[in-house]
Amino acid sequence: MSHQQRQGALRPERTAATRTGATPITPARLSTLDKWLAVWIGLAMVLGLLLGRFAPGLSDVLVHLEVGGISLPIALGLLVMMYPVLAKVRYDRVAAVTGDKKMLVSSLALNWLVGPALMFALAWIFLPDLPEYRTGLIIVGLARCIAMVVIWNDLACGDREAAAVLIAINSVFQVVAFSALGWFYLSVLPGWLGLDTQGLDVSVGNIALNVLIFLGVPLLAGFASRWIGEKRRGRDWYEQRFLPAIGPWALYGLLFTIVLLFALQGDAIASNPLDVARIALPLLVYFGVMWCAGMLLGKGLGLTYARSTTLAFTAAGNNFELAIAVAIGTFGAASGQALAGVVGPLIEVPVLVGLVYVSLWMARAWFQTDPYATEERAS
Numbered sequence: 001m002s003h004q005q006r007q008g009a010l011r012p013e014r015t016a017a018t019r020t021g022a023t024p025i026t027p028a029r030l031s032t033l034d035k036w037l038a039v040w041i042g043l044a045m046v047l048g049l050l051l052g053r054f055a056p057g058l059s060d061v062l063v064h065l066e067v068g069g070i071s072l073p074i075a076l077g078l079l080v081m082m083y084p085v086l087a088k089v090r091y092d093r094v095a096a097v098t099g100d101k102k103m104l105v106s107s108l109a110l111n112w113l114v115g116p117a118l119m120f121a122l123a124w125i126f127l128p129d130l131p132e133y134r135t136g137l138i139i140v141g142l143a144r145c146i147a148m149v150v151i152w153n154d155l156a157c158g159d160r161e162a163a164a165v166l167i168a169i170n171s172v173f174q175v176v177a178f179s180a181l182g183w184f185y186l187s188v189l190p191g192w193l194g195l196d197t198q199g200l201d202v203s204v205g206n207i208a209l210n211v212l213i214f215l216g217v218p219l220l221a222g223f224a225s226r227w228i229g230e231k232r233r234g235r236d237w238y239e240q241r242f243l244p245a246i247g248p249w250a251l252y253g254l255l256f257t258i259v260l261l262f263a264l265q266g267d268a269i270a271s272n273p274l275d276v277a278r279i280a281l282p283l284l285v286y287f288g289v290m291w292c293a294g295m296l297l298g299k300g301l302g303l304t305y306a307r308s309t310t311l312a313f314t315a316a317g318n319n320f321e322l323a324i325a326v327a328i329g330t331f332g333a334a335s336g337q338a339l340a341g342v343v344g345p346l347i348e349v350p351v352l353v354g355l356v357y358v359s360l361w362m363a364r365a366w367f368q369t370d371p372y373a374t375e376e377r378a379s
Helices: 003-013 016-020 037-054 057-064 072-087 101-126 131-142 149-155 160-192 204-233 235-246 248-271 273-300 305-316 320-331 336-365
Strands: none
Touching: 037 057, 037 248, 037 336, 057 248, 072 204, 072 235, 072 248, 072 320, 101 131, 101 160, 101 273, 101 305, 131 160, 131 273, 131 320, 131 336, 149 160, 149 305, 149 336, 160 204, 160 305, 160 320, 204 235, 204 320, 248 320, 248 336, 273 305, 273 336, 305 336, 320 336
């Protein structure tokens, strides 16, 4: 094999960070906010429980500020939480990765066929007697990841460009598919299978409306801010100055929302602490199965390590921001559905951080490539 052939054979294994000359993100270099995300979420839960216990009037205030069944402070927190995520998406790259038909089709199948079906099955297996939590988990399974996957993908040296494209596709696809899939998995499929929904009333119309508000509005805002920012100041300014400035607000919005939710949920949680553990168990199984399915499928299709790990993490992650927003808007902030959505990121963060290390090990053990290899080493 000639030097040029060897170079070409090795080149596909380089990560997106390598190709662009960017310094790869390693777990040690993760920002303090991201590194301790599970801790911040846990502290927000505790603060919310304390407020619910020692400031019982807070729940009355939140109820009095409701419009259309959702508290305005919580709605504000949800919109603040969603906007930075959608402002990061490069919408002009939606067609960039469509040339890799294997990866595109595989990602769509894992995200929109396998993921929702798996969560539906796990919710019914683990929570047959808890319809509110079960419904909340099913909603989580319908909300495909468009946020934290960027962090997990970069940590594992995945293909950054492919991840950006899959995020953009999922962002747009959710506007169209979420409500239809919600109707199918919450109303149609249980009836076909003869499952007892215990009189749980699911309004598909409300789900569609809340998807439109809490995904459509920040999606339009994110697209508009990128288009205006790049047109007036350029992409470098937008991505190096503007996005870092607004990025932390996604976490602030999430933590603010969790504090208010747990202030409302305090009595229910104190009365049934084991419910949180029961919600966590199917989530643990879900993350592990979806990640393994993505990695195995990528390897089986002959994808590079970078694209296989991107496929795995985009399949395993979920958009808990949207799931929480839909659950609150449809069922109320004090509902079990909302609690199931809030527990999600508390479980996702440590599990997927652990899977980052598994990915880096598999890069060398299974793909025979150095995930941190520079272009010079690859050539």
